[in-house]
Every structure is written in structure tokens, then in C-alpha cells.
Amino acid sequence: MSKDLAGSGLPARVEDFIGKQLQEVEKILFAELESTNPYVTDVFVHVTRFRGKRLRPMLLLLSAAANGGITEDHKTLAAVVEMIHTATLVHDDVLDEAATRRHVATVNARWNNETSVLFGDYLFTHAFHLASSLGSTHACRQIGHATNIVCEGELSQIRERGNLDLDEQSYLRIIDAKTAELCALACRLGAEYADSDGSVVESFEQFGRSLGIAFQIADDLLDILGDENETGKSLGSDFDKQKLTLPVIRLLEQSAEPEASDLRDLLTSSDAGARSELAARLQRSDAVEYARSQAQEHAATARRCLESAADSPARKILEELTEFAVQRAF
Amino acid sequence: MSKDLAGSGLPARVEDFIGKQLQEVEKILFAELESTNPYVTDVFVHVTRFRGKRLRPMLLLLSAAANGGITEDHKTLAAVVEMIHTATLVHDDVLDEAATRRHVATVNARWNNETSVLFGDYLFTHAFHLASSLGSTHACRQIGHATNIVCEGELSQIRERGNLDLDEQSYLRIIDAKTAELCALACRLGAEYADSDGSVVESFEQFGRSLGIAFQIADDLLDILGDENETGKSLGSDFDKQKLTLPVIRLLEQSAEPEASDLRDLLTSSDAGARSELAARLQRSDAVEYARSQAQEHAATARRCLESAADSPARKILEELTEFAVQRAF
Numbered sequence: 001m002s003k004d005l006a007g008s009g010l011p012a013r014v015e016d017f018i019g020k021q022l023q024e025v026e027k028i029l030f031a032e033l034e035s036t037n038p039y040v041t042d043v044f045v046h047v048t049r050f051r052g053k054r055l056r057p058m059l060l061l062l063s064a065a066a067n068g069g070i071t072e073d074h075k076t077l078a079a080v081v082e083m084i085h086t087a088t089l090v091h092d093d094v095l096d097e098a099a100t101r102r103h104v105a106t107v108n109a110r111w112n113n114e115t116s117v118l119f120g121d122y123l124f125t126h127a128f129h130l131a132s133s134l135g136s137t138h139a140c141r142q143i144g145h146a147t148n149i150v151c152e153g154e155l156s157q158i159r160e161r162g163n164l165d166l167d168e169q170s171y172l173r174i175i176d177a178k179t180a181e182l183c184a185l186a187c188r189l190g191a192e193y194a195d196s197d198g199s200v201v202e203s204f205e206q207f208g209r210s211l212g213i214a215f216q217i218a219d220d221l222l223d224i225l226g227d228e229n230e231t232g233k234s235l236g237s238d239f240d241k242q243k244l245t246l247p248v249i250r251l252l253e254q255s256a257e258p259e260a261s262d263l264r265d266l267l268t269s270s271d272a273g274a275r276s277e278l279a280a281r282l283q284r285s286d287a288v289e290y291a292r293s294q295a296q297e298h299a300a301t302a303r304r305c306l307e308s309a310a311d312s313p314a315r316k317i318l319e320e321l322t323e324f325a326v327q328r329a330f
Numbered sequence: 331m332s333k334d335l336a337g338s339g340l341p342a343r344v345e346d347f348i349g350k351q352l353q354e355v356e357k358i359l360f361a362e363l364e365s366t367n368p369y370v371t372d373v374f375v376h377v378t379r380f381r382g383k384r385l386r387p388m389l390l391l392l393s394a395a396a397n398g399g400i401t402e403d404h405k406t407l408a409a410v411v412e413m414i415h416t417a418t419l420v421h422d423d424v425l426d427e428a429a430t431r432r433h434v435a436t437v438n439a440r441w442n443n444e445t446s447v448l449f450g451d452y453l454f455t456h457a458f459h460l461a462s463s464l465g466s467t468h469a470c471r472q473i474g475h476a477t478n479i480v481c482e483g484e485l486s487q488i489r490e491r492g493n494l495d496l497d498e499q500s501y502l503r504i505i506d507a508k509t510a511e512l513c514a515l516a517c518r519l520g521a522e523y524a525d526s527d528g529s530v531v532e533s534f535e536q537f538g539r540s541l542g543i544a545f546q547i548a549d550d551l552l553d554i555l556g557d558e559n560e561t562g563k564s565l566g567s568d569f570d571k572q573k574l575t576l577p578v579i580r581l582l583e584q585s586a587e588p589e590a591s592d593l594r595d596l597l598t599s600s601d602a603g604a605r606s607e608l609a610a611r612l613q614r615s616d617a618v619e620y621a622r623s624q625a626q627e628h629a630a631t632a633r634r635c636l637e638s639a640a641d642s643p644a645r646k647i648l649e650e651l652t653e654f655a656v657q658r659a660f
Contacts, residue, residue, distance in 0.1 A: 035482065037482055037485065037486060037489075039485060039486065039489040040482055040485055043485075087451075088451075091447050091448070091451060094443070094444075094447055112488075113424070113443075114424075114488050115485065115488055117421050117424055117447055117450075118421070118481055118484045118485045118488065119481075119485065120447075120451070121417075121418075121421060121450070121451075121454065121477075121481045121484075122478065122481035122482065122485065124451065124454050124455070125454070125474055125477035125478045125480075125481055126474070126478055128458040128470065128473075128474045128477075129470075129471065129474025129475055129477075129478055130474075131470070131474075132462075132467040132470035132471040132474050133467075133471070134467065135467070136466075136467065137462040137463075137464065137465070137466065137467050137470065140458065140459075140461070140462035140467065140470045141459065141462040141463070143458075144455055144456070144458045144459025144460075144461075144462050145459055147451075147455035147458075147459075148452065148455045148456055148459055150455075151448055151449075151451045151452035151455055152365065152367055152370055152452065154448045154451075155367065155369060155370055155373075155445065155448045155449065155452065156367060156369065158442075158444050158445055158448065159367075159369040
């Protein structure tokens with residue numbers, strides 16, 4: 001079980017419940033990515049050190065379990081979504097010029113940007129190759145579609161960089177695409193490959209989407225308020241890259257002149273103390289509380305999506321995951 | 331018909347023969363990549379300006395035609411391989427930090443590296459999504475496998491950068507993976523989706539592979555000897571990035587001391603005149619001629635692979651393409 005769930009109260013229960021299947025997913029990942037090229041293997045082994053919570057495979061397997069049981073196809077699909085997620089992480093680190101992730105040097109810091117770009121591509125193409133080992137094109141279509149949306153979301157985020165007028169709705173649209181889409185896909189595939197009805201599949205997809213949004217809002221809060229030692233990754237990159245996130249959008253909306261102009265200056269400042277000054281202002285306002293309550297609201301929506309599912313240990317864990325998503329400090 | 335074949339004598343014949351189908355491939359490409367996001371559309375429209383020879387869709391359609399005829403599936407697959415090729419070009423330009431391609435600013439120069447990385451990903455995922463619209467997983471598997479090899483080839487190239495002991499065999503292994511694999515795939519899919527026998531499919535795959543190797547050797551020669559005005563792209567990047575290519579490998583092998591040490595110094599020099607000095611040394615030796623003769627040899631191997639195919643206008647054009655691949659000056 002990943003150490004990243006430590007402290008959330010979940011690890012022992014997840015371990016008991018799907019620990020064995022998660023290990024099998026790991027085996028599929030390693031078997032697929034084993035390369036005759038020692039350089040590729042080196043990079044892969046390095047990357048496995050910063051892969052984290054295994055949230056997406058967990059969502060897929062738990063959605064399967066809540067709908068009747070985990071099959072071999074589910075494990076393959078769990079490996080596919082984790083590979084795609086890892087590919088986006090590796091490419092994100094190039095974009096953010098991040099130096100560390102989960103206390104480990106990123107690929108671009110350890111090798112170079114070229115290796116990050118190519119290794120991300122390598123993970124993408126392996127994910128699709130693995131998806132095509134299933135019996136039909138159904139999963140390939142779903143995965144292709146979802147990853148298109150993820151890329152569009154990331155491109156939108158780049159376009160909106162430095163836009164101090166970004167509103168809450170646009171922010172939500174971006175995180176829905178760049179983060180929630182893959183969580184929604186994981187839950188959808190879990191239910192779908194357990195032969196669930198269309199309406200159940202949709203509920204699980206919506207569950208994953210709402211959980212993903214809650215998770216990303218919490219992640220964006222951490223980028224401003226978190227402790228690098230605790231999170232194990234480079235923080236403040238949203239601020240450095242002038243990516244507006246929910247608490248900042250709220251603070252801007254709630255500020256009157258001359259504070260608003262002052263805040264805009266701060267957001268475009270490259271002064272060393274600017275990030276901590278922003279954090280202090282956020283703390284003094286209702287912005288952090290507002291963002292937390294929005295995350296809570298999406299988590300509650302996620303839990304409501306599970307109401308139509310039969311009571312089961314898997315459903316219970318999925319419910320708990322929604323709480324973990326907003327409460328985590330790492 | 332692309333202007334890039336102008337002067338090769340081929341344009342009119344290719345236009346007469348598969349011009350209509352190539353236009354349909356373009357339509358599929360545009361329909362698949364049409365986005366509701368205006369930023370994504372902007373980048374795509376920009377990229378279409380530097381997409382070039384359409385070599386891979388041409389190979390796929392001609393291989394289909396030489397094996398009985400072009401179907402709708404062939405056109406879809408031609409769009410897929412072109413999308414993958416374009417994705418690798420966009421990412422290559424990040425890696426090479428190239429400023430222009432085909433007289434047009436690259437995505438990283440016009441926008442930024444982040445956009446290049448994400449737009450390349452967007453093209454990859456769209457390619458796989460489009461491939462999954464076919465009836466079975468067969469094409470997805472083939473395409474996934476081939477693109478894995480392309481990425482491994484590119485990663486090997488990065489690893490070997492600055493290795494002045496790279497030998498001819500290792501160089502050939504790299505270009506086989508990074509360039510020839512996708513040409514081989516295009517020809518293979520062309521024959522396969524025309525219901526050809528296994529041995530014919532293999533001959534066409536080998537044809538594409540040999541042609542791809544010939545093409546890349548010629549491309550590497552252009553990087554050293556070409557004229558930026560004529561080629562329309564940034565040149566000398568192999569030299570700048572210390573990527574050893576065939577003529578340089580030959581020159582190193584043929585040099586005795588003290589010329590060999592002197593040459594090694596030149597290859598690692600960042601002096602302004604170093605590239606033209608290298609070009610002059612290559613011209614004085616047999617290295618350029620040797621590389622050309624190797625390209626010719628691979629082109630001849632490609633032509634031999636076509637011998638088992640029935641005589642047809644498509645086969646004739648494929649034969650001519652092997653000559654174009656080595657003679658082009660752009």
C-alpha cells in the first residue's frame with residue numbers, strides 16, 4: 001500500500017481489500033514497460049519512485065468491486081490509466097520546470113527535458129498498446145477520448161496563464177478536463193467492465209469526476225499553503241507560472257480597490273517574498289475557507305453518486321476516498 | 331499535392347493517381363482535430379503549414395493500391411500515421427530547440443515549449459482515438475507497438491548524444507527505430523488492410539523500412555550539407571546536439587592520428603565556424619560519398635522488396651519514391 005495514504009485511516013482497509021490486485025497491476029505495469037534498452041529501464045525505475053497514491057487504479061478496481069468484482073481486464077485497464085497518469089506527470093514536470101516530486105528528482109532534473117518529453121511519449125504509447133490487448137476497441141476509444149480532453153484541458157491552462165480575469169467557471173472547466181476526466185474514466189471503466197447498466201456506469205463516472213474536482217481544488221490549495229517537506233514536491237509553481245486557482249480567484253473577486261490593484265501587482269511580482277505575502281492575504285480572507293468548502297461540496301456530490309450502488313465494502317472505501325481527497329495535506 | 335515533391339518529377343503522377351484520396355485523408359485529419367478550443371485550433375492550423383511531404387500517408391495509400399485498392403479504412407489509417415508523425419515532429423522541435431521547419435516558425439518558437447509538448451500529446455492521443463474507430467484492435471496494437479519503438483529509438487539517440495565512439499551499426503539501429511519503423515508500419519498496414527498474404531505484408535513492411543533508412547541517411551546528410559533557404563528548416567542541429575550521423579561516423583573511422591583527435595575536438599567545439607569546417611572535411615573525404623552510397627543501397631533493397639508485387643502504377647510510383655528519398659535536396 002502506498003505510503004501516501006498513511007494517516008488517512010484508509011491504508012489497512014484498502015490493503016486488505018484490494019492490496020493483492022493492486023500488486024498485480026504493478027506487475028502488469030513493469031512487464032509492459034520492461035525494455036531491452038538499459039537507459040529506458042533506468043528512467044522507468046526512477047519514475048516508479050515518484051509515482052504516488054495510485055489513486056486512479058484504486059478508483060478503477062474499487063468501482064469494479066462495487067459492481068460485482070474485479071476481472072483480469074480491470075487490472076489491465078488499471079495499469080493503462082496509471083501509465084497515462086504517469087505520462088502526464090512526467091510531461092507536467094517539464095511544463096512546470098519542477099525539480100522534485102514526492103521527494104525524488106523529476107526526470108527533467110535528473111536527466112534532461114528531452115528525456116522527459118520522450119519518456120512521457122513512451123508511456124503514452126505503451127498505455128495505448130496495452131489497451132489494445134483487450135478484446136474490443138471499446139476501451140481504446142474511451143481512453144483515447146478521455147486523454148484528448150486531458151490534453152485540451154492542459155492546453156487551456158497554458159493559454160490562461162497570466163489571465164488575472166479568469167473566473168471560477170473557467171477554472172472549474174480546466175480542472176474538470178485536466179484532472180477529473182481521468183478519474184471519471186477510471187470509475188466508468190470499472191463499472192462498465194463489470195457489466196453494469198448504463199445508468200450505474202454514468203453514476204460512477206460522475207462520482208469519479210466530482211472526486212477528481214475536489215482532489216484538484218485541494219491540490220491547488222496545497223500549492224499555495226503546503227509545506228514542501230511534507231508534500232515532497234516543489235510548491236508555488238502555480239504562483240510562479242501565474243496560474244490562477246480557486247482561492248486566488250475568490251480573493252480577487254472579493255477585493256475592492258485599491259486592494260484589488262495591489263493584489264494584481266503581487267500576482268505578477270517576481271519578488272522573493274511575494275508567494276508568502278499572497279498566502280498571508282489568503283489566510284486573512286475567506287478565500288481558503290471558500291475553496292475548502294467548494295472541495296467539500298464536490299466531495300459530497302461524489303458521495304451522492306454512490307447512493308444508487310448496493311452497500312458493499314468497496315462502496316464504503318470509495319466514500320472514504322472522497323474525504324481523503326479534500327483533507328490530505330500531502 | 332505537396333510542393334515538397336516539386337522537382338522530383340513525381341508530383342503530377344502521384345496527383346493523378348492518389349491526389350483525391352490524399353485530400354480525403356486531409357479531411358479526416360481536420361475533422362478529427364477540429365477543436366472547440368480556439369487556442370488548440372490556432373496551433374493546429376499553424377502546424378498544418380509545416381507538415382511536409384505527406385510521405386507516410388502516401389506510402390500507406392500506395393501500398394494499398396499496389397495490393398488491390400484503397401478502402402475507407404486505409405484513409406483512416408493514413409490520417410493516423412500522419413498524426414503520429416506530426417506529433418513526433420512537434421516534440422522533435424522541442425528537443426532540437428529548432429526555430430523553423432519548412433520556412434515556418436516551429437510551435438515552440440511561435441508559442442512556447444509547454445504548448446509544443448501538450449500539442450504533441452494531443453496529436454498522439456487523437457491518433458490512437460482515431461485508430462480505435464476501426465472495427466478491431468488490430469491496427470491499435472500495430473500502431474501502439476510501432477510508436478513504442480519510435481520512442482525507444484529517440485531515447486537511444488538522446489543517450490548516445492556526445493558519444494564519439496558510436497558505430498555504424500548502432501546508428502542504423504537508432505534510425506531504424508526512430509524513422510524507418512513508421513514507414514514500415516505505413517506500408518504494412520497498406521498491404522494488410524488490402525487482405526494481402528502474410529509474405530506480401532512482410533515484403534511491404536521491409537520495403538517501408540529500407541526506404542525509411544535511406545530517407546533518414548539522406549536527411550542527416552542535409553543537416554550537414556544542406557542550405558537552410560532550400561530546405562526551409564533549421565540545420566546543423568545534429569552537429570549542435572553532438573548527434574553522430576553516418577558521414578561523421580565514417581570520417582572518424584577513416585581518420586588516423588593526429589587528424590582523428592583534431593576531428594574529435596572539432597565535433598565538441600562550440601566555435602561559430604566549426605560546422606562549416608566539418609562540412610569541408612567531410613567533402614574532402616569519402617564520407618559524404620560513402621553515406622550516399624549506403625542510402626542508395628537501402629533504396630535498392632527497398633526496390634527489391636517490391637519485386638514479388640504485381641506490376642502496377644502504384645508499384646511504379648513506390649519504386650520512384652525510393653529514388654526521391656535519396657536524391658532530395660530539401
